Amino acid sequence: xxxxxxxxxxxxVITCCHITESDATILYVSHDEExxxxxxxxxxxxxxEQARVVSLNEIFTLDATVSKLANMPCGYIAERKSKISKWKxxxxx
Numbered sequence: 623x624x625x626x627x628x629x630x631x632x633x634x635v636i637t638c639c640h641i642t643e644s645d646a647t648i649l650y651v652s653h654d655e656e657x658x659x660x661x662x663x664x665x666x667x668x669x670x671e672q673a674r675v676v677s678l679n680e681i682f683t684l685d686a687t688v689s690k691l692a693n694m695p696c697g698y699i700a701e702r703k704s705k706i707s708k709w710k711x712x713x714x715x
Contacts, residue, residue, distance in 0.1 A: 626692035631679035635660040639672045641684065647705045648685050652714065655697035662688065665701070 625631055640646035641664055649665035662681045681688060690709055691700050700711040 623686055623689065625679060625682060626689040627678055627682070628692070629660075629678055631677060631682075633660070633678040634675050635662060635678050635681055637662045637674050637676055637681060638664055638666075638668050639674055640664040640666065641681075642674050642676060648681070648688060649702055649704075651688065651691055651694070651700045651709075653691075653694050653696050653698055655714065658696050 627633075636659065637648075638646075641648060641662065646664040648662045650661075650663045652661040652663075653659075654661070660678060660681075685705070687705065687709075691711070694700060694711060697714055698711055699714045700709040702709050
C-alpha cells in the first residue's frame with residue numbers, strides 16, 4: 623500500500639510504548655490544531671515516560687488502517703473500539 627499521508631514519511635509523531643513495544647492497537651488519533659502534530663495512542667492514560675516519538679511511516683507500517691485518517695484535518699480526533707471497528711472522527715473539544 624502506498625504511503626497515504628500528505629506529510630513526509632519521516633514526520634515525527636507521538637505515540638506510546640504500548641503501541642511500539644507491546645503491539646497494542648491504535649484506538650485514538652489526534653491531529654493537533656496548534657502545531658499539526660499527530661498523536662497515535664492506545665486509548666489508555668499515559669505518563670510522560672511512556673511517550674515515544676517515531677516517524678509517521680513507522681506508525682503506518684505498524685497499522686495501515688490509519689490510512690483512513692490521512693486527510694483528517696488539524697483540530698480533529700478519531701477513535702475506535704478495536705482494530706476492526708470503524709474510525710469515528712470529530713472536531714476536538
